[in-house]
Amino acid sequence: MAAIEKRSRDAWQALDSEHHLHPFTDHKALASKRSRIIARADGVYIEDVDGKRILDAMSGLWCVNAGYGREEIVEAAAAQLRELPYYNNFFQCAHPPSIELASMLTELAQPQFKRVFFAGSGSEANDTVVRMVRRYWDLMGQPERHTIISRKNAYHGSTVAAASLGGMKPMHEQSGLPIPGIAHVEQPYWFDSDRSLDPEAFGLVAARSLEQKILELGADKVAAFIGEPIQGAGGVVVPPASYWPEVQRICDEYGILLISDEVICGFGRLGCWFGADYFSTRPDFMPFAKGVTSGYLPLGGVLVSDRVADVLIDKGGEFFHGYTYSGHPAACAVAIANLGILRRENLVERVADDIGPYLQARWHSLAEHPLVGETRMVGLMGAFEMVDDKASLRRFEEAYRAGTVFRDRCIERGVVLRAVGDTIICAPPLTLSKAEADIIVDTAWSALDETHEHIKGRPA
């Protein structure tokens, strides 16, 4: 039954408001505005309960890489649920989908990865990483190597450990985080810096803040460094080319494990299978989630390199860690079908050679708009910065809420982009057509014009 036949929009919204606590939401503010009820989706379009179609240029939450409405994925889930809806991978058991997916993932990853640990989400994957990193150094006879270094404005999830790894102050302040043994260093966000250095010089400085922290803590106390190849939730922060090679050098020099959080960058987003491939790093762990199933079912996990896995296996005995839904059979079957589609339709190559370069060129044309101070995009992951003054790249006063004004105008015009402050971000499904890419950019331009009119001449 269609959602609208079951209840009116008003009734859905009232019920939602009464009973449903949403993630990352100010409920008092939501009660006056009401939720947008999304009822269905197909291709790159979502449709609300009134039947309004909106181009989803954020792939849900960066996850619907293969696009909506994929019968093949639906069929894989249904078939698996019929055959074996649930069994665990504890106590010397396994099932075909978890085995097959583990082997498939290691084929796609760099050669040091031959093993996978499954979880239910990206947050859980990062909790697993924290446990494995510390276990590894214990087994190596260096239990003092305990601290994991991350970056300010990083996002690694929302469980206690993952939010601690993240570098978002408001999240830490609300919950007494971070937990002990986690430190944060500078992020490679040139636009957000004082811009006194050119981007490449700035990239080296940001990387060397890791080295400074290692020296400050003592190299024998540092276990690992974690970073998103490109920070997603932080505002699609594309690091200068100088950044990752210097981080890799530092990790190598001090023997520190490198964790590449591939939850967004993995599975084709950057035109490679993993973000580590794009930036030529050689990580020891790759937590993943989101695009692995295109979001059709929840699944996360960690690719574990031989350096770590061999020690855990040879010396570790039982690792007291796992989730009821580690390698859920239906989620694994969905992932297998999804990866099959990405491969068969060459969607990763398409992002590298075809639709990626096309959307990038169109996206960069937004830099000509008076409200845009910078555009950036790698593969199908991009951002632009809204500015009050284009010459000095000065941002708007916060009270204008320029990003939010833009975002709402954009959705009214039929395209979902997301606002991180006044940074507007974009990450459409990898199936995006050129005509759909044009719609995103043309709509963004009109919504920028409208925002310009709305804001200019008004006090903050």
Ligand SMILES: *Cc1c(COP(=O)(O)O)cnc(C)c1O
């Ligand atoms: C979304 C995200 C996570 C957390 O994943 P969940 O499935 O929401 O727990 C972790 N790392 C990065 C880089 C993410 O973008």
